[in-house]
Amino acid sequence: xxxYIDGELFDGAAARxxxxxxxxxxxxxxxxxxxxxxxxxxxxxxxxERLTHGARALQLALPGGTAAMREIILRTLAAHGGGDAYxxxxxxxxxxxxxxxxxxxxxxxxICIADQIALYPEQKRAEGLQLITASLRRxxxxxxxxxxxxxxxxxxxxxxxxxxxxxADDALLLNQRGDVAEASVANVFVVRGQRLLTPxxxxxxxxxxxxxxxxxxxxxxxxxxEERTLGxxxxxxxxxxxLTGTGAGILRVRALDGAPIGGPEPAGITERISRAxxxxxxxx
Numbered sequence: 001x002x003x004y005i006d007g008e009l010f011d012g013a014a015a016r017x018x019x020x021x022x023x024x025x026x027x028x029x030x031x032x033x034x035x036x037x038x039x040x041x042x043x044x045x046x047x048x049e050r051l052t053h054g055a056r057a058l059q060l061a062l063p064g065g066t067a068a069m070r071e072i073i074l075r076t077l078a079a080h081g082g083g084d085a086y087x088x089x090x091x092x093x094x095x096x097x098x099x100x101x102x103x104x105x106x107x108x109x110x111i112c113i114a115d116q117i118a119l120y121p122e123q124k125r126a127e128g129l130q131l132i133t134a135s136l137r138r139x140x141x142x143x144x145x146x147x148x149x150x151x152x153x154x155x156x157x158x159x160x161x162x163x164x165x166x167x168a169d170d171a172l173l174l175n176q177r178g179d180v181a182e183a184s185v186a187n188v189f190v191v192r193g194q195r196l197l198t199p200x201x202x203x204x205x206x207x208x209x210x211x212x213x214x215x216x217x218x219x220x221x222x223x224x225x226e227e228r229t230l231g232x233x234x235x236x237x238x239x240x241x242x243l244t245g246t247g248a249g250i251l252r253v254r255a256l257d258g259a260p261i262g263g264p265e266p267a268g269i270t271e272r273i274s275r276a277x278x279x280x281x282x283x284x
Contacts, residue, residue, distance in 0.1 A: 002080040004072055004112040009079050012115070022105050023092025027152030029108075030054040031090040033246045034073075034209070036114075037281045039082035041073055043209050047089075050207065054148040055091060062091060063108055072112050080114035086247065088113045092151065119185075119248050124169065128254030128267070129243065131183065133232060134159040134171035138181040138204035146181070147207045153185075160184040170243070172232070172256060175204040180230040186245035187211040190230060190238040191269045197234065200227040210244040210277070217276045223269070235261060242270040250274040 001012030010016075023029040032047045041047075048066050055062050062069055073089055089112045096105035120129070136159050138146065159171040163184070172188070173181045181204030182188055188205075190197040196218050199205045218225045235241050241253040241261045252267045254260065 001113065001115040002076055003114075004076040004079075004110070006109055006111075009076065012113075017092075017109065017111070018095050020095050020097070021092050021109060022094065022096050022100075022102070023090065023109065023151050025098070026093075026100055027150060027154075028058070028060075028100075028102060029090060029092035029151040030058060030060065031088060031149055031151060033086065033088050035246055035281065036077050036083070036085045036087060037284070038084065039077065040284065041077065041087060042281050042284055043213065044070065044073065046209050046212065050147075050149065050209070051089065051091070054150070057145065057148050058150070059102070060091060060093060061108055063110055069110070072110060076112040076114045084116075085114045086117040090151070117247050120169065120251065125249075125251060128252035128261075129169040130167075130255045130258075131170050131172045131253055132163050132166045132168040132257055134162050134173050134184075136162070136173070138173045138175045140176050140204070141202070146204050147201055149206070156184045172235075173204070174232075178231065179203050180232065180234070181205055182208075183243050183245075186243035186248045186251070188230070188235075189214065189242050189244060190234050191240035191242070191267075192238060194222065194269075195224045195226065196269075196273075197226050197228050197230060199230050203229055208244060208246075210246055210250070213277060213280065214244055214250070214273055217273065217280065221272055221276060223273075232256065238262060240267045240270050242267070242273070250277055 003010045003015035032051045034047045035042045092109045094105040094107045094109045163171040170183045175181045187208040243251045252270045
């Protein structure tokens with residue numbers, strides 16, 4: 001692991017930030033997670049655009065702007081040795097006195113981590129995930145807009161913890177109306193025939209980069225796409241369900257709350273989408 005902190009590079013074990021950083025104290029900041037394949041960050045421009053929008057929503061300045069963020073990512077990746085890597089770029093409000101006033105922090109802090117990540121073992125990826133429906137609901141946009149990848153992921157953490165206690169792999173999060181938002185750290189897609197359905201961001205879904213990539217790839221594979229409000233029943237009635245995310249990739253869901261998803265046949269559409277996604281990453 002290599003870690004960049006405000007202009008310096010460290011081995012992971014030596015990386016430190018002050019305890020008075022408001023990202024630690026209050027979750028005040030934004031982040032992006034992205035993959036590098038063969039030394040090239042995948043969809044870097046899209047990730048930086050989303051970071052910029054999130055920072056603007058929090059009235060958080062990006063030191064050096066988007067160009068500086070790009071160079072920090074590339075510098076950290078190079079220090080890690082290039083190749084394939086998982087990258088996390090973090091911008092916190094920076095150091096300040098106790099108290100939530102963001103104006104008390106004179107300068108944001110920039111951190112970038114380059115490492116490897118494996119959210120699920122290969123066997124689990126092959127057989128598909130088991131989900132439960134989380135008892136927690138996704139906060140509405142007037143509480144915290146899900147399109148902002150803020151450092152406060154407590155809603156997601158607690159949902160995943162609930163899934164773990166239940167012996168499941170992940171949790172399905174519903175919004176305040178009871179509609180599907182997303183999984184703990186992944187977007188949700190439903191397959192019906194040759195159509196893909198996924199919740200709109202207005203229903204509490206993150207504006208995922210992998211999600212957007214799937215929506216771009218699907219028409220090339222002869223699949224229709226639609227952003228549409230979904231309920232749990234839509235998952236039970238689906239031919240296939242899969243999750244998408246930078247860390248997770250594309251993962252089949254085989255059960256929700258103990259009920260099987262789809263039929264006994266292999267998840268053909270999910271597999272086609274997954275192959276096309278892997279090929280696009282490899283040649284980008």
